Amino acid sequence: MGLPAAASAQAYQCKVPARISVPQAKQDGPVRQVPVTGYTMALSWSPEFCRTRQRSGTHATQCSGRNGRFGFIVHGLWPDGRSTWPQYCPTARRPQPATVAKNLCMMPSASLAARQWAKHGSCMTRRPDTYFNVTRILWNSYRWPDFDRISREEGLTAGRIREAFASANPGWEPSMVGVKLNRRGWLQELRLCYGKRFRPKVCPSRTFGPKDGVKAKIWRGM
Template sequence: MYLFKLIITSFIVTSLLTLSPITIASDKLEGCFEATQSCEAYRSFRKKTNPENARLEVGKQYPLLAQNKPNAATHVQLEIEGLKSDRRWVALSCGRVLPRCSGQVITPPVTQTKGDDYLLAVSWQPAFCETHPSKTECKTLTPSRFDAQNLALHGLWPQPRNNAYCGVSVKDKSVDRRKRWDLLAPLKLSSKVRQELSVVMPGYASNLQRHEWIKHGTCYGTSENVYYADSLWMMRELNNSVVRDLFRSRIGQKLSIQDLRQSFDKAFGAGAGQKVNMRCDRKGRVGEIWVNLRGKVSSGISFKHMLMNAPKAKADCKSGVVDPA
């Protein structure tokens, strides 16, 4: 009887081991995984836990550790450097398996799927120029220039914040991070977009548009022309509203986050102001406003509804001075 139980127990254990998912300990995989999509990298893909909001970088290769099933795997485990928990699971459909890592980052065409969450970073240029007087756009700033009386475009950032440099080569990323934006390739913009952008984004004079495209626009899912056309549309919505009027009326005076949010409520509906953050420099000058947005511009959604759909913003600065040019 004892021998019979021993045989049955051995059979059950053997069967369970055969059916269990592959783990690092039981079946370590070799090779490399090259990302073709900017997917989330989970510590547990079943629980959807993702400390540090890690995502794959398109074109980058990661050491392959394991798969979740011996046959018909749906997820693979990778080693992602720089994370506290560096062993992460991603969907197999997010890339392709290679026999070995080449150490090269392949630059794919821009085919990112356009997401829903964005942060529109809007500058008050006179305050920026207080701390960057040597910039070309600051040397030429006058009280009558557009950006001395209107809100200026800093950038449109697909969220989360680490969703950046999609499909960008190591070389271009290095050039961008060294702030040698003059060495980045010129953008393919229509004459209409280029002309308006050079006014609404004063940093255009210092090639800010190239930096913003390389770092953020490449994750937007469109061409550079569409990316900036959408950004300019958003800026027109702001500068044709009481939000711009509020800034003009407070030049040389203090502006509170409460007043700013009330102006958004008046311009775009009750609750819109809760989606806006105000940021000030160390000397108490209003430097930027960060506007949370959610929705696909290509769907024809209004700016008002993009605000209403967005998550609430924090308040980094309670009040600050609207600096004159």
């Protein structure tokens, strides 16, 4: 299945499997129906995620190398609330295989797509297609710095990672870019902060992550 260049812009390579099945997402927390105050786009750095999952059947599309190799991928688009976040809003709808296939170079896991719709998308819109369409519009708007080159810089910090993304994307400031490092200091995710109208906004402290001066590392995995 071929994909337009914009859809696979953050994939080193991307081949969509001929057959896709979408599992039922398991609810792992309570229903919370609270007003939406903004959104967070969580972007997972795939080389780090796949570092220990290359032989995982669950993550084969993303990590085995048979369907390509990825840079950043969408972990999820999450609605935010004032002191917590909405989740698992009641719905009987599930994403269809065609919808998942259309977005697989952005979110290379059918189980992840099912979970993100059930947990987060259900509190944003009534239809899975709408949730993934909005996510893809935002995804296609990003411009990507050369994180392979940045990973080789001496003295790399969380602030440098924020600055690199903000400099490549007009309208973004480093204060609007959250960074998540794992316990060993490797980049795990970017978390981009939006207001209710999907305009970039300053991240709250819980999303912003480590201070700018904290040392960081980026696993290239290639």
